[in-house]
Amino acid sequence: xxxxxxxxxxxxxxxxxxxxxxxxxxxxxxxxxxxxxxxxxxxxxxxxxxxxxxxxxxxxxxxxxxxxxxxxxxxxxxxxxxxxxxxxxxxxxxxxxxxxxxxxxxxxxxxxxxxxxxxxxxxxxxxxxxxxxxxxxxxxxxxxxxxxxxxxxxxxxxxxxxxxxxxxxxxxxxxxxxxxxxxxxxxxxxxxxxxxxxxxxxxxxxxxxxxxxxxxxxxxxxxxxxxxxxxxxxxxxxxxxxxxxxxxxxxxx
Numbered sequence: 072x073x074x075x076x077x078x079x080x081x082x083x084x085x086x087x088x089x090x091x092x093x094x095x096x097x098x099x100x101x102x103x104x105x106x107x108x109x110x111x112x113x114x115x116x117x118x119x120x121x122x123x124x125x126x127x128x129x130x131x132x133x134x135x136x137x138x139x140x141x142x143x144x145x146x147x148x149x150x151x152x153x154x155x156x157x158x159x160x161x162x163x164x165x166x167x168x169x170x171x172x173x174x175x176x177x178x179x180x181x182x183x184x185x186x187x188x189x190x191x192x193x194x195x196x197x198x199x200x201x202x203x204x205x206x207x208x209x210x211x212x213x214x215x216x217x218x219x220x221x222x223x224x225x226x227x228x229x230x231x232x233x234x235x236x237x238x239x240x241x242x243x244x245x246x247x248x249x250x251x252x253x254x255x256x257x258x259x260x261x262x263x264x265x266x267x268x269x270x271x272x273x274x275x276x277x278x279x280x281x282x283x284x285x286x287x288x289x290x291x292x293x294x295x296x297x298x299x300x301x302x303x304x305x306x307x308x309x310x311x312x313x314x315x316x317x318x319x320x321x322x323x324x
Contacts, residue, residue, distance in 0.1 A: 072276070073097045073100075073125055073248070074125045074126060074127045074129075074249065075097060075125055075128060075145070075249075075251065076095055076097060076120075076125060076127055076128070077096045077097060077128045077129075077251070077254055077256045077260075078093060078094060078095050078096070078120070078127065078128070078135070078254075078257060078259075079093070079094060079129060079254055079258070079261060079323075080092065080094075080106075080109050080129055080132075081122055081261045081264050081265055082110060082268075083264055083267075083268050083273070083274065083280065084268065084272070084273040084274070085274050085275070085276060085277055085279075085280060086168065086271060086273060087273060089107075090107055090211075090274070090277065091105070091106050091107070091108065091109055092104070092105055092106075092108070092261065092264045092284055093117070094118045094257050094260045094261055095117075095120075096107075096256055096257060096260045096291075097125065097256075098256070098295065099292070099295050099296060100292050100293035100295065101260045101287075101288055101292050101295065102119065102226075102288055102292075103260070103284040103285075103286045103287050103288045103291075104117045104119075104266075104282040104284060105262075105277065105281045105284045107131075107277065109134070110134070111134045111137055112136070112279075114134070118137040118259060119222050120139065120197045121134070121138060122136065123139060124139070125139075125143065125291070126139075126144065126145055126250065127139055127145065128143070128145040128147065128250075128251055128254050128256075129145075129146070129147065129254060129255075129257075130146075130147045130150040130254055130258075131146055131147070131151070131237070132152065132232070132311075140217075140242070141159070141239075142239055142243075143274055144236045144237075144240045144243075145240060145244065145250055145251065146237060146240045146241045146242050147253050147254035148174050148175075148178070148241070148244070148252050148253055149252070149253035149254070149255060150253070150254065151230075151241070152171050152174075154230055155167040155168070155170060155171045156171070158223075158226075158227055158230070159171075161199075161223060162212035162218055162220070162223050163226060164211065164215065164218065165210070165214065166207055166210045166211030166214055167206070167211070167227075168311055169210070169271040169291075170204075170206050170207045170208075170234075170322070173200075173203060173204070173207060174241075177200060177243065177244075177245060178252045179278070181244070181245070181248050183186060184248070185248055185318070189248075190247075190248045190249070191246065192221035192245055192246075197271070198247055200242070200245055201238075201242060204238065204241075204242060205238075208231060208234050208235055211234075212231055214230075215227050215228050215231060225287070228241070236254070261292055263287055263291075265286070265298075266282075267283070287307075289303055289304070290308050313320070
């Protein structure tokens with residue numbers, strides 16, 4: 072019943088072979104799922120997105136558009152910002168820097184408006200911002216024609232076409248201030264997995280990875296809800312019943 076779900080997948084390994092951990096998160100709950108692939112069939116098997124009716128925030132995984140309504144997808148600007156920075160450094164066309172400054176400034180403005188209890192831009196402002204977005208993309212298309220490197224020209228053109236096709240998803244954050252600007256919540260929820268990979272190198276079995284995901288799910292959710300995960304695990308070991316409520320994990324005495 073959540074309005075927004077954040078999701079991403081990070082790579083780990085099992086005895087040197089690729090494996091993945093995907094999060095499904097919001098501000099109150101973290102669910103981590105271990106898998107051996109990132110394919111659509113695996114996401115269907117995890118059985119969270121197929122039944123979700125709200126908004127999905129992600130780092131432009133095109134496969135995720137098979138779930139939910141296209142207009143209900145939210146694109147991460149921080150992920151896009153890394154690509155724009157790359158173009159600015161290696162191609163030096165002006166559009167990429169202009170687009171990032173535009174997006175960052177609008178995000179700053181909406182934070183300022185929220186402090187005065189304003190929860191959205193006016194219709195007139197949104198039309199103006201959409202027009203500015205289109206102008207920057209069109210400028211990028213023209214500058215791309217003169218990009219000398221064939222390789223960089225192709226990469227830049229692909230991003231520009233993506234920005235055209237998914238314009239609504241990139242600009243959703245302007246229409247409703249409750250929509251996030253980025254998918255950093257997923258980044259935080261997957262950080263422990265990335266750290267474990269750096270320290271331990273890999274998991275020894277898929278069962279071990281699944282156990283790790285379940286344990287991290289409980290720890291992360293308890294922290295978000297201000298509960299003691301030590302007490303939670305103690306209740307499990309003492310065979311005290313545990314249930315899932317609408318708000319998340321609840322320990323039952």
